[in-house]
Amino acid sequence: MTGVSRTALVTGGNRGIGHAVATLLHTRGHRVVIAARDGAEARSVARELGEGATAAALDVTDPDSVAKLAAEAGEVDILVNNAGVQLDWGVRPTRADLALVDRTLNVNLLGAWRMAGALVPDMVRRGWGRVVNISSGTGSFTLGIADACPAYSVSKVSLNALTVMLAKETEGTGVLVNAINPGLVRTRMRPDAPQTPREAAEHIVRAATLPDDGPSGVFLRRDAVIGW
Numbered sequence: 009m010t011g012v013s014r015t016a017l018v019t020g021g022n023r024g025i026g027h028a029v030a031t032l033l034h035t036r037g038h039r040v041v042i043a044a045r046d047g048a049e050a051r052s053v054a055r056e057l058g059e060g061a062t063a064a065a066l067d068v069t070d071p072d073s074v075a076k077l078a079a080e081a082g083e084v085d086i087l088v089n090n091a092g093v094q095l096d097w098g099v100r101p102t103r104a105d106l107a108l109v110d111r112t113l114n115v116n117l118l119g120a121w122r123m124a125g126a127l128v129p130d131m132v133r134r135g136w137g138r139v140v141n142i143s144s145g146t147g148s149f150t151l152g153i154a155d156a157c158p159a160y161s162v163s164k165v166s167l168n169a170l171t172v173m174l175a176k177e178t179e180g181t182g183v184l185v186n187a188i189n190p191g192l193v194r195t196r197m198r199p200d201a202p203q204t205p206r207e208a209a210e211h212i213v214r215a216a217t218l219p220d221d222g223p224s225g226v227f228l229r230r231d232a233v234i235g236w
């Protein structure tokens with residue numbers, strides 16, 4: 009925790025992990041922008057949180073939507089690239105529907121990339137920023153790439169690569185960019201998972217509020233650096 013109140017933008021902040029992260033950041037005294045595809049859902053969460061929370065409509069697959077948000081959000085110190093989809097399971101890589109791979113990459117990889125392109129240059133200009141990309145163990149070479157969900161796994165491998173590149177680009181600027189593997193979390197994506205979104209949010213919020221001497225370009229799991 010930096011001890012300073014920052015402005016954080018959470019993509020997919022309307023439900024699941026994103027909702028829990030936005031809520032916890034707000035509880036810790038940060039201003040939060042709840043960004044969600046459905047603007048009404050975003051407004052409902054912002055209302056529920058109260059003062060210091062605002063809402064924005066955002067589809068991370070739509071460059072115009074990203075540009076509009078970046079223009080309207082003001083100075084964003086913390087970006088949590090949380091929006092994600094898992095569209096495949098139990099599919100062999102040779103049988104993968106490449107249109108579905110394309111749709112998955114458009115959200116999980118390009119969505120985060122668009123958001124970074126829109127917000128990170130301004131963080132660099134202001135000399136402070138934190139970016140957390142919500143990745144997954146399915147995209148970890150160290151854990152073993154999960155081949156049962158090829159589109160999802162490849163999107164998270166790619167998100168990890170993007171994380172390293174953004175960290176290299178921002179080295180020495182005051183901006184720290186990291187990926188986190190939250191483990192299995194009980195959301196619409198993983199209804200049977202043991203961990204609550206609130207538990208996962210604790211670690212994500214710590215990654216989003218790292219001190220200035222914190223790591224950049226690493227993969228985190230429960231506050232520890234793990235292999236990619």
Ligand SMILES: NC(=O)c1ccc[n+]([C@@H]2O[C@H](COP(=O)([O-])OP(=O)(O)OC[C@H]3O[C@@H](n4cnc5c(N)ncnc54)[C@H](OP(=O)(O)O)[C@@H]3O)[C@@H](O)[C@H]2O)c1
Pocket residue numbers: 019020021022023024025026044045046066067068069089090091092093094115119142143144145189190191192193194195196197198201
């Ligand atoms: N749950 C797990 O066990 C687990 C494990 C590892 C990693 N993760 C990652 O954690 C992140 C959050 O997942 P979750 O478990 O909270 O899943 P979730 O409940 O399904 O939430 C996904 C969120 O992403 C949003 N989203 C999807 N497509 C979008 C788009 N084009 N533009 C903007 N927002 C979009 C959804 O918005 P709508 O409500 O509009 O659909 C929703 O807010 C994802 O990146 C996921 O891959 C989850």
